[in-house]
């Protein structure tokens with residue numbers, strides 16, 4: 523893929539990137555790289571961009587990036603503004619904490635809608651589906667006389683193909699094949715002793731609905747409104763081992779929330795059984811670097827974290843714009859990638875560590891820990907609560923990518 527379109531304005535040299543994975547991170551990276559004039563090809567192993575999934579909370583740090591990319595209004599048109607960890611109840615319905623007008627708001631969006639907006643910001647030809655990447659090969663340009671120096675090998679419809687570019691962005695998720703190839707000694711993702719069911723439903727007779735988090739002992743149930751009269755819910759519970767299935771996952775959730783306050787049982791009952799998703803909580807130990815030659819890790823491939831802070835996708839979105847900014851503002855590629863590595867490792871690994879700590883705290887299902895959780899929720903002054911819940915969302919993106927439109931809006 524030797525491109526004459528695109529290039530880094532700072533270098534004046536034509537540049538191209540292969541992005542591996544069309545999840546939130548890969549798609550945002552593709553949009554951001556195109557914004558700075560790079561030629562981008564996204565390779566995605568699925569045969570179509572995801573239309574499944576459940577809800578996702580986008581904190582202000584991610585929304586600011588979307589604004590920078592002029593995508594905030596499109597995403598907001600599919601989203602509901604809500605507070606998270608602000609309305610808290612016990613399973614018997616007793617309120618532990620009520621939301622305050624100063625609580626930080628997030629955008630709650632269906633993952634498929636977010637994907638659609640990001641996908642819509644890319645030209646058709648930028649995305650190749652049914653393309654499973656199997657290897658990345660760095661070439662020494664000076665020795666080979668090659669202009670583009672990293673080759674991605676992928677399989678599509680049973681055939682092997684190659685594409686060559688200046689940069690590979692490995693956004694291939696928590697089990698990243700590229701990370702396994704280039705960081706072979708790094709441990710695989712670690713199970714964090716909790717498991718989560720999620721669903722999206724369109725229930726009758728429960729409106730208006732208030733977003734809330736219900737604190738059980740060793741179990742939490744969250745509900746968040748989505749657009750189009752849909753509700754996103756999740757149930758997270760402690761688990762001894764990963765991979766445990768229950769046969770009928772829908773029945774398992776119904777059993778676990780039986781007797782919990784309204785509208786929880788109604789929401790679960792109203793959910794189509796085939797729409798109930800079940801995942802275990804995993805995260806990744808901190809990597810010593812996100813960069814290997816001309817390959818960078820981005821999103822979950824670099825720093826998968828437990829969902830406790832609702833920041834995994836937000837961090838992938840941050841990665842994308844910091845990468846593009848570093849490429850725009852650094853003269854040489856290695857300097858740009860070093861800058862990306864330094865900025866993103868510091869930030870994303872701190873968020874992942876905080877998520878892991880939060881997960882560990884939530885795992886403690888002793889009577890004392892449960893009582894403490896309730897007390898803290900009841901007694902923490904509003905100012906401190908806001909600070910704690912919004913700690914990671916105050917980040918602002920670098921501004922070199924700003925267009926006229928995003929400048930006017932911010």
Ligand SMILES: Cc1cc2nc3c(=O)[nH]c(=O)nc-3n(C[C@H](O)[C@H](O)[C@H](O)COP(=O)(O)OP(=O)(O)OC[C@H]3O[C@@H](n4cnc5c(N)ncnc54)[C@H](O)[C@@H]3O)c2cc1C
Nearest residue numbers: 543545546547567579655694695821822829832834835836
């Ligand atoms: C239960 C749960 C709730 C969550 N809630 C939130 C939330 O509220 N807010 C938030 O910000 N985050 C949340 N997250 C985290 C968020 O989902 C992830 O951080 C985010 O999806 C990571 O995006 P990504 O693009 O890095 O990876 P992924 O979304 O995993 O995308 C990776 C892509 O790469 C593709 N791929 C993989 N291997 C290959 C290959 N070899 N070749 C080609 N393509 C490949 C995959 O098919 C996939 O499309 C949650 C996570 C979980 C599990």
